[in-house]
Amino acid sequence: xxxxxxxxxxxxxxxxxxxxxxxxxxxxxxxxxxxxxxxxxxxxxxxxxxxxxxxxxxxxxxxxxxxxxxxxxxxxxxxxxxxxxxxxxxxxxxxxxxxxxxxxxxxxxxxxxxxxxxxxxxxxxxxxxxxxxxxxxxxxxxxxxxxxxxxxxxxxxxxxxxxxxxxxxxxxxxxxxxxxxxxxxxxxxxxxxxxxxxxxxxxxxxxxxxxxxxxxxxxxxxxxxxxxxxxxxx
Amino acid sequence: xxxxxxxxxxxxxxxxxxxxxxxxxxxxxxxxxxxxxxxxxxxxxxxxxxxxxxxxxxxxxxxxxxxxxxxxxxxxxxxxxxxxxxxxxxxxxxxxxxxxxxxxxxxxxxxxxxxxxxxxxxxxxxxxxxxxxxxxxxxxxxxxxxxxxxxxxxxxxxxxxxxxxxxxxxxxxxxxxxxxxxxxxxxxxxxxxxxxxxxxxxxxxxxxxxxxxxxxxxxxxxxxxxxxxxxxxxxxxxxxxxxxxxxxxxxxxxxxxxxxxxxxxxxxxxxxxxxxxxxxxxxxxxxxxxxxxxxxxx
Numbered sequence: 001x002x003x004x005x006x007x008x009x010x011x012x013x014x015x016x017x018x019x020x021x022x023x024x025x026x027x028x029x030x031x032x033x034x035x036x037x038x039x040x041x042x043x044x045x046x047x048x049x050x051x052x053x054x055x056x057x058x059x060x061x062x063x064x065x066x067x068x069x070x071x072x073x074x075x076x077x078x079x080x081x082x083x084x085x086x087x088x089x090x091x092x093x094x095x096x097x098x099x100x101x102x103x104x105x106x107x108x109x110x111x112x113x114x115x116x117x118x119x120x121x122x123x124x125x126x127x128x129x130x131x132x133x134x135x136x137x138x139x140x141x142x143x144x145x146x147x148x149x150x151x152x153x154x155x156x157x158x159x160x161x162x163x164x165x166x167x168x169x170x171x172x173x174x175x176x177x178x179x180x181x182x183x184x185x186x187x188x189x190x191x192x193x194x195x196x197x198x199x200x201x202x203x204x205x206x207x208x209x210x211x212x213x214x215x216x217x218x219x220x221x222x223x224x225x226x227x228x229x230x231x232x233x234x
Numbered sequence: 235x236x237x238x239x240x241x242x243x244x245x246x247x248x249x250x251x252x253x254x255x256x257x258x259x260x261x262x263x264x265x266x267x268x269x270x271x272x273x274x275x276x277x278x279x280x281x282x283x284x285x286x287x288x289x290x291x292x293x294x295x296x297x298x299x300x301x302x303x304x305x306x307x308x309x310x311x312x313x314x315x316x317x318x319x320x321x322x323x324x325x326x327x328x329x330x331x332x333x334x335x336x337x338x339x340x341x342x343x344x345x346x347x348x349x350x351x352x353x354x355x356x357x358x359x360x361x362x363x364x365x366x367x368x369x370x371x372x373x374x375x376x377x378x379x380x381x382x383x384x385x386x387x388x389x390x391x392x393x394x395x396x397x398x399x400x401x402x403x404x405x406x407x408x409x410x411x412x413x414x415x416x417x418x419x420x421x422x423x424x425x426x427x428x429x430x431x432x433x434x435x436x437x438x439x440x441x442x443x444x445x446x447x448x449x450x451x452x453x454x455x456x457x458x459x460x461x462x463x464x465x466x467x468x469x470x471x472x473x474x475x476x477x478x479x480x481x482x483x484x485x486x487x488x489x490x491x492x493x494x495x496x497x498x499x500x501x502x503x504x505x506x507x508x509x510x511x512x513x514x515x516x517x518x519x520x521x522x523x524x525x526x527x528x529x530x531x532x
Contacts (some may be wrong), residue, residue, distance in 0.1 A: 010374060013315050051417070052418075067316065071420070072417050073417045073418075073420055073422065073423060074420075075417065075420070076420025077420065079478070082418050083390070084414075084415070084418065087412055087414070088415065089412075089415075090407070090408045090411040090415060090416075091411060091412070092407065092410075092411045093407060093408055096402050097407075098408075100401070100404060101404065101405065101408050101416075101421065102419060104405060104419060104420055104422075105420035105421075151420070168323075180285050199429065208475060215450055234276050
């Protein structure tokens with residue numbers, strides 16, 4: 001069963017279409033990675049899924065629900081969470097308040113959910129009262145992911161979660177993505193660090209000029225000489 | 235000497251500062267949420283003062299009329315938002331600014347239409363101050379000043395608790411911090427905007443009633459408040475409620491103190507010019523520190 005099904009979408013920021021018929025599928029419990037050259041439309045595809053970019057043609061389904069061009073503030077209700085690449089934490093709110101905001105569209109007490117995030121990211125537990133703006137880049141990324149996970153989403157969209165991080169934090173983030181996935185949440189991720197991302201991916205898509213170029217399992221993409229030459233620096 | 239200074243300059247300065255603070259806090263919260271400098275804010279204060287005047291006419295005291303003024307102004311401003319500002323939510327800041335100015339003119343014209351240009355006071359006659367003879371001299375304090383300061387402190391504390399302890403209050407800070415992320419997170423942004431309008435209107439109404447209790451009311455009172463409350467907002471860093479409170483109190487005290495005969499019996503500047511202080515503060519800040527003292531939004 002697929003959590004997300006994107007069928008031949010076209011769209012962009014109002015000018016020429018950046019997405020030119022891209023399609024992808026995320027099955028339940030999978031980690032799916034999108035790689036591709038700069039300007040291929042990777043982040044735009046994520047934004048289109050979340051309703052932040054207008055889809056002119058094509059369809060996006062989340063489970064059984066059509067979510068094409070649904071307003072971003074309605075996505076949380078459908079169990080879809082998105083972590084933008086930049087400006088992805090409320091800098092003046094404490095770590096704990098950031099997490100509480102992620103629970104906003106859910107009912108009841110956020111306590112159990114916050115405790116789950118603190119056990120997933122023990123670094124954050126010690127900093128729960130600090131403003132998120134005072135944290136390091138890696139810790140901010142954890143707050144951003146934690147905020148999104150507070151929703152207990154069916155699917156979490158991660159836009160370049162390791163961009164600009166030190167190698168140490170990069171490893172931590174990839175390792176946590178795997179842990180998140182093992183706890184049952186499907187993951188769709190855009191990543192520059194293609195090799196590491198593909199290692200944890202069940203499936204990968206190579207995007208070029210807004211459409212699918214290659215579509216295969218993570219392991220096969222790692223072994224594919226074309227992919228290796230283009231993106232893995234080998 | 236010290237007693238005169240406290241009685242005639244410091245206390246009135248704090249009172250004026252509290253009124254500025256109540257005006258500026260709503261202005262700064264609205265700017266934080268909507269990135270919108272609400273030019274009609276001063277006229278909402280005027281409306282509040284006139285609602286309390288009606289309340290006094292119905293037999294309430296001016297203080298008892300405050301909840302009524304808060305309620306009427308909140309409903310009025312929500313209606314104004316629905317009718318004028320909401321359709322322009324995605325318009326450029328200049329368009330919003332002009333629409334705020336238009337609303338200000340409408341409110342002022344409505345006041346003039348219903349109540350005439352003269353203004354007045356809630357209660358005739360002169361109230362004697364309470365006198366406290368001490369070894370430093372006779373302190374004379376107006377009872378109304380204590381009520382105004384107490385009321386402002388109470389509102390500031392309530393607002394603080396709201397912003398730090400409640401879900402909606404935190405969502406308001408989150409939206410002020412990063413509106414795009416707030417939407418992505420699933421925070422109901424229109425509801426947050428409505429609550430912010432209601433709070434902004436209620437605090438402005440209270441400021442208007444306090445100002446009218448302290449001095450008098452007239453159709454232009456709010457417009458005259460606009461410059462100091464904008465200066466207070468900028469002084470405290472735009473988008474920061476406590477900054478606005480601080481900025482308001484500092485400006486209020488400063489305005490009274492520059493007129494005090496501290497240095498050799500002469501006032502620093504003529505009292506006639508003290509309203510210019512806000513203007514000077516605003517100009518200096520905008521040149522040298524446009525984000526205010528506490529690093530607000532620019």
